Amino acid sequence: MSVATRVDPKTYFAPEEWAPLSRRSPWKGLALLAHAWIVIGLAMAMAVLSPWWLMPITIPLAIAIIGARQLGLAILMHDAAHAALHPDLKVNDWVGDHLTTGGLIGYRNYHLTHHKYAQQAEDPDLVLSAPFPITRISLRRKIVRDLTGQTYYKLRWSGLVKRIADRRPNERLAPILTEAVVARRRFLIGMVVTVAVTAPFGLWWVWPVLWLVPQATWLPMVTRLRNIAEHACVAKDEPDPLRHARTTKANWLERALIAPYYVNYHCEHHMFMHVPCYHLPRAHRLLKAKGVMDDMLTAPGYLSMLKVATAKRA
Template sequence: MSSVNSIFSQETRKKLTKLYKKNNWYNFLCIFFNWGVISSSIYLSMKTPNIWIYLLSIILIGSRMRGFDNLMHEASHKMLFKNKHLNKWVTCFFIAFPIFTSFTTYCKSHVLHHRFLWDPQKDPDTKRYELMGLDKPQKKMSTFLINHIIKPLTLLHVPKYIFGTLKVNLFSKEEPLSERIARLGFWATILVVIAVFNLWLELLLFWFVPLLTTFQIIRYWAEMAEHSGLKTDHPLYSSRNTLGNPIERFILHPHHDNYHLVHHLFPGIPHYNLKKAHIILMENQEYREAHHCMGFFKSFLPGFSSVIEDICGKFIFLRDK
């Protein structure tokens, strides 16, 4: 098995050193931006009662929930904020609790994912990919499109996801009592405010509907893009970058989640520096030949694959690898 140190020269790794620096203010702005988009989407939909505006609103809200997923991921690497208490509790109240995620449970699971990537016994994500049949390249494009692009739109996977979420996040023995009490207090406060101002319909339409619909579709596709079809122990070929158009990146891969290969190679680099790291790594011939997809549904750049093509084994540069 190749190691990152054997793939990249000392000179390249030295260039990356300055990119490890954390920036508290940037992540405060990211959190504020996500909540700003959610608030603006709700305001727009309420001021313009139209089904198409509402659909646009819940897509935007779902994308920001995915943004919370990605900032939660950043916090699990202790990179959201420099102070460990700030890193945990700001994440809990403004990111994790609203989308029913357990900070501690997620962190422990994600450590295993990085340490044992593609190990079916130890990597929780590998188990999910195998269950979905996405651990290896798909044999037939039409079958893949039906099962993994069209079927998620029916939301048939949501009940299983909800059960898994409740089991892992709300009833986990690994979660400390302080987090359970904090989450209970968070939602108790929210529900009191909702009751006082009689905002039950708004809570349903603008939180729980996107939480259970658009967010689940976005999450399914985004997580599928990260590793599907790339079961190998080679660090360069076990994850992919998705360098799609701005709309795709905004909806499916908020906060630079599209540089997923870069993240797995150098997990200590904060999300806002992953693009800079990618540019430096492109000096390496092996890295240039890794999985860099130019779009999710369709590649916008000739000579490169889309994520869908890559998952189906139609990767242009590494077809025989």
């Protein structure tokens, strides 16, 4: 197996520069987590409290904001997978597993394999970048599937539906459904609790419209755009550790709706995977001042990266 080449921080940073970059704050990660949930709550409140004639604007806007913060929760869970969300590993793992998107331990095992073999044949995420470049029509079809919930259904529910449809004639349905409920218990508990709290106020629609719809539409789309920016059109078996992933410049709107919590600094993340996300901008500035940026894989923006990723002719 070909392991991806690693970067030694001492190659680029003096000890006094590296120490603050690698330090895990006891409050910054938790503050970002609180920020994600507060923004979700404020977006829901905006939609709920809007007059009816404004809802055609406020509800779609809330869906986009909430979907982006759902991605933000996944990004913070990703930081926890690198033990970078909190200096106390027990706190890091509990918060990362219970207050984000969940599934921390399984994700950690998978994701660290991605880092170990980044862009090499054994990289489990290579399948995400291998098809690129693609045509604009192909990307348009993918985005339509994302925004219409087809991607969400395929990833989250089609396996269960297929298993039920393909079960043997003498196979009982109850154990299959029980297993499915256990696997999705957090999703179902969140649904039941939220509906129970909001329904008495006539707001039963808050969970399906302002949580499930963002999760099933905007979240898959921005996750796809993030994946494209990070690894699309990166050479397979790339030997240079400064070019295993791409950093994409993000403006304020992109940070709000596509790339929350510094996820756009992906090259720096692959170079120094245990650096907390909130230190990546500083790492970026230091590397730029040292002239390293010219050797790193970067893009001036998400739109420009999409043009590169869709350069294939039909």
